Amino acid sequence: MEKIVLLSAALYGALGIIFGAFGAHALKKTFTEDLLKSFETGVKYQLYHAIVLLAIGFQLPFTNSLEKSAAWCLIVGTFLFSFSIYGLCLSSAKGKKLRFLGPITPLGGLLLVIGWVLLGVSFL
Template identity: 40%
Template sequence: MKRKILITGSILGLTAVILGAFGAHGLKESLSTEAINSFETGVRYQMYHSFLLLIAGSFLPLNLKALKTVFYFVISGVLLFSGSIYLITSKPLTGIDISAIGWITPIGGALLISAWICICYTLIKSAK
């Protein structure tokens, strides 16, 4: 499981760098400043959570159940939170309109928060 978490964290980090560069250079002329800022928020949160997976898989004393829970919360959260932001902000270019399901962005955020809660709970519980 740790290997899977580390590989996934690496892939999320790699794609965050690629998307960040694309946003900074490829989208500047095509999107509004507000859309670029939103896109960068998605990239930033994806990168933060790639670091979280790398740290959880390498250093945190989490049991297997907690590791799996954190892994699935992060993957689901990044896909829903960052993924929906990427789609919403790039609508002028892609023509993809997900405004009808824009409510998935806060659900993704809640899943990311849940990953952090799981880590905190597990660490507090194991310290007793």
């Protein structure tokens, strides 16, 4: 489990830097201010959770289901939250908003909250 968590952290970290640079430079000309802010939110959450995954990957033994569930919620939640925002922003800028992604963002957010709560409970 440690390797999955650490690899997820590294992947999210690298992609967060790439997407952040992409948003700051390439998308600045085509995105509205609101779309840029939304895209930036996706990048921030992705990078924050990459750091958290890195920390727990090194610190937790993942010997119980609570720790494993927390990690999976953070991994999947980050993907659903951030990548659905990217998809919504990119498709909106093209004039073909992918509306099915709308409900995925809060689902990802819910998984992030659950991951944090499970992480807190595992510390008890």
